[in-house]
Amino acid sequence: MEPQFWQQRWALNELGFQLDAAHPLLSAQLAAMPNVPKVFVPLCGKSPDMHALAGRYQVIGAELAEIACRDFFTEAGMTATTTSSGEHRIWQSGVYQLWQGDFFTLPAVAVAGTALIYDRAALIALPPQMRLQYAAKLQQLIPNAHMLLITLEYPEGEKQGPPFAVFANELPLLFPKACIQLAGIRNLTGQGFARRKFATSQLVEKSWWICW
Ligand SMILES: C[S@@+](CC[C@H](N)C(=O)[O-])C[C@H]1O[C@@H](n2cnc3c(N)ncnc32)[C@H](O)[C@@H]1O
Numbered sequence: 001m002e003p004q005f006w007q008q009r010w011a012l013n014e015l016g017f018q019l020d021a022a023h024p025l026l027s028a029q030l031a032a033m034p035n036v037p038k039v040f041v042p043l044c045g046k047s048p049d050m051h052a053l054a055g056r057y058q059v060i061g062a063e064l065a066e067i068a069c070r071d072f073f074t075e076a077g078m079t080a081t082t083t084s085s086g087e088h089r090i091w092q093s094g095v096y097q098l099w100q101g102d103f104f105t106l107p108a109v110a111v112a113g114t115a116l117i118y119d120r121a122a123l124i125a126l127p128p129q130m131r132l133q134y135a136a137k138l139q140q141l142i143p144n145a146h147m148l149l150i151t152l153e154y155p156e157g158e159k160q161g162p163p164f165a166v167f168a169n170e171l172p173l174l175f176p177k178a179c180i181q182l183a184g185i186r187n188l189t190g191q192g193f194a195r196r197k198f199a200t201s202q203l204v205e206k207s208w209w210i211c212w
Helices: 003-011 049-054 066-075 128-141 168-174
Strands: 038-042 058-063 081-085 088-093 096-100 116-120 146-153 179-187 204-211
Touching: 003 066, 038 049, 038 128, 049 058, 049 116, 058 066, 066 088, 066 096, 128 168, 146 168, 168 179, 168 204
Parallel strands: 038 058, 038 116, 058 096, 116 146
Antiparallel strands: 081 088, 088 096, 146 204, 179 204
16 A cells, blocks of 8 residues: 555544554564564554563664654653654654654664564555565565564455455565565454454454574
């Protein structure tokens, strides 16, 4: 999706993807997550998952929308300082550092020393061609990584993305050198996806450990 699409979602407060608390598939994996200092959260929005991760890690986020970055800190009762790095603006407070701007132009310095990635509603927010670019950028930014990825599956054709259905057979194409392991499954059929209800005949979230 183009940046304008997402800027508009934030401007209109159309945040159907927003969770009220940490994602259950993240909570289930927290204890098993590697002991490293930092976690990178691409396309982070103002996700409460970042608070769950902050119990163990410094959290580096990447997010396009200024509203998301501002609200993340305001809603947590924190005051962030902002600085600039090229075309990105860095919002910082406590263990959080959010790089506001286009993920696809994020400089490697933003994620220096990071070997852990958490993706919820980032890959699945993107159409197929952008997913390839997104995965390539992640692997270029962090050459050796452990990534906890949450995907969403529903019968293609039953709804338009985002969120897009991403099935297991796409993952080796996106991460060709990676070891890929299923970590968890959550059947949401007949239930909502965050704040949205989908009339799909099946709706399943899966978490994956992807290591390259
Ligand atoms: C579906 S939302 C998910 C947000 C968050 N991961 C969560 O779980 O709540 C996708 C987010 O990606 C951001 N985004 C989309 N394209 C982006 C880009 N090129 N660079 C940085 N952020 C982007 C959007 O602004 C939006 O906040």
